[in-house]
Amino acid sequence: MSRQLRRNGGDGSLADMNTDPSCIFCKIVAGEAPAAIVAEDEVTLAFMDINPLTPGHLLVIPREHHESIATIRGSVLSHMVLIGQWLAAALRASPEIRTEGINLYLADGSAAGQEVPHSHLHLVPRWPGDGFRIRAERTWSPGPGDLEEMAAQIRDAATD
Ligand code: 5GP
Ligand code: ZN
Numbered sequence: 001m002s003r004q005l006r007r008n009g010g011d012g013s014l015a016d017m018n019t020d021p022s023c024i025f026c027k028i029v030a031g032e033a034p035a036a037i038v039a040e041d042e043v044t045l046a047f048m049d050i051n052p053l054t055p056g057h058l059l060v061i062p063r064e065h066h067e068s069i070a071t072i073r074g075s076v077l078s079h080m081v082l083i084g085q086w087l088a089a090a091l092r093a094s095p096e097i098r099t100e101g102i103n104l105y106l107a108d109g110s111a112a113g114q115e116v117p118h119s120h121l122h123l124v125p126r127w128p129g130d131g132f133r134i135r136a137e138r139t140w141s142p143g144p145g146d147l148e149e150m151a152a153q154i155r156d157a158a159t160d
Contacts, residue, residue: 025118099125
């Protein structure tokens with residue numbers, strides 16, 4: 001369940017903002033639940049993951065509640081990615097947090113492993129031998145022409 005809140009848009013104007021009172025990330029946005037905040041601005045919030053995969057693991061979220069990237073405005077989604085890029089550079093520049101590579105990860109939908117239904121971009125610092133594994137097994141071996149056919153199916157389904 002989500003509802004609309006009126007908030008100050010920063011420029012003095014009021015803007016509609018989606019929020020869900022039962023969502024833990026909305027509670028963090030509202031200051032009603034604790035989090036180690038890394039950065040915040042008008043549209044995004046970045047904070048440390050409470051259960052980090054490696055030291056420095058953080059999340060970038062839109063302030064608005066959206067379960068899926070499907071409903072996030074393009075300008076907000078691209079801002080999330082830019083904040084992710086900026087914080088990736090900060091992780092790499094940090095002398096204390098070992099970061100030789102970074103996995104940027106977004107699970108869209110429970111079938112994709114999304115557990116918190118407020119869309120979020122993970123930044124997971126990586127280094128050789130960090131012990132973190134992404135176990136991916138190929139589930140489909142395309143036959144001749146399959147990739148071209150699939151490309152056409154996706155192209156046909158894509159909206160303007
Ligand atoms: P997902 O599986 O949905 O992509 O990832 C959800 C992430 O949110 C997990 O890595 C989990 O540790 C993190 N998380 C869940 N609840 C909280 C919380 O209350 N505070 C913070 N900081 N992170 C959380
Ligand atoms: Zn939320």
